Amino acid sequence: MIAWKQCAFSYDDLLIMDDFSFSLSESGTTVFLGPSGCGKTTMLNLAAGLLKVHSGRVINSDENLSYLFQKPRLLPWKSVLENICFALPQGMSKGEKLSKCQSLIRMVGLEGFEDYQPSKLSGGMEQRTSIARAFVTERPLLLMDEPFKGLDLKLKMPLIDLLKELIQTRNTTAVLVTHDVREAILMGDRIVFLDGPPLEVIEDIEGLFPLDERNTASKKFYDMEKRLYSLIFK
Numbered sequence: 489m490i491a492w493k494q495c496a497f498s499y500d501d502l503l504i505m506d507d508f509s510f511s512l513s514e515s516g517t518t519v520f521l522g523p524s525g526c527g528k529t530t531m532l533n534l535a536a537g538l539l540k541v542h543s544g545r546v547i548n549s550d551e552n553l554s555y556l557f558q559k560p561r562l563l564p565w566k567s568v569l570e571n572i573c574f575a576l577p578q579g580m581s582k583g584e585k586l587s588k589c590q591s592l593i594r595m596v597g598l599e600g601f602e603d604y605q606p607s608k609l610s611g612g613m614e615q616r617t618s619i620a621r622a623f624v625t626e627r628p629l630l631l632m633d634e635p636f637k638g639l640d641l642k643l644k645m646p647l648i649d650l651l652k653e654l655i656q657t658r659n660t661t662a663v664l665v666t667h668d669v670r671e672a673i674l675m676g677d678r679i680v681f682l683d684g685p686p687l688e689v690i691e692d693i694e695g696l697f698p699l700d701e702r703n704t705a706s707k708k709f710y711d712m713e714k715r716l717y718s719l720i721f722k
């Protein structure tokens with residue numbers, strides 16, 4: 489679906505990619521795990537077409553994608569409902585828009601808050617609104633750039649479960665960028681450990697144990713955590 493082929497990219501003299509190639513899995517969630525500043529966000533922005541490679545190419549057969557950012561990026565003067573509706577195409581009828589938005593509002597647990605403006609919402613509720621906005625358009629590909637950053641564990645865990653459920657039930661191909669090992673194990677079908685700049689794939693772990701067995705207290709989880717920490721502190 490997305491492939492970076494022999495890509496080169498730099499910000500002035502900071503080389504982020506030098507002959508970098510990688511192909512994304514066709515389904516499930518791929519996690520890019522790596523230290524701050526290695527180039528993960530740049531990699532996503534190139535895939536989304538927000539940046540252009542200097543040489544090589546990025547193949548994105550599904551230009552139709554949603555992007556979930558660190559900050560919810562809601563329009564402050566619009567309500568929860570309006571922020572979600574806003575993502576839908578102008579040509580869609582009002583009734584269809586409303587029914588799609590209401591169904592997503594139910595799924596993300598924001599019933600009763602439809603008319604609230606972002607300033608009246610908690611951080612977790614704002615991120616739930618942006619998750620609803622990302623899924624309402626039913627795009628096949630979802631890019632997530634540290635969507636849980638700044639949220640405490642109590643807010644983060646239900647959001648992880650929510651995203652896993654939406655990704656699974658809607659058959660979305662997803663990419664999660666993070667430097668949090670636990671988030672990576674909780675969500676990833678494939679975990680790619682990156683380093684840089686320039687970006688390089690240090691380890692590409694596929695075939696992890698089933699998502700519904702990702703219990704932080706289990707031995708399998710602990711072993712995977714140890715493996716990933718050993719890459720970080722190598």
Ligand SMILES: Nc1ncnc2c1ncn2[C@@H]1O[C@H](COP(=O)(O)OP(=O)(O)OP(=O)(O)O)[C@@H](O)[C@H]1O
Pocket residue numbers: 499502504522523524525526527528529530531667685
């Ligand atoms: N617009 C820009 N202009 C110049 N340098 C930039 C720009 N954007 C990012 N950088 C630099 O490029 C490097 C890679 O940044 P990038 O945001 O892609 O890394 P990251 O792995 O996503 O980091 P983090 O996990 O901290 O978000 C960093 O050193 C960053 O300071």
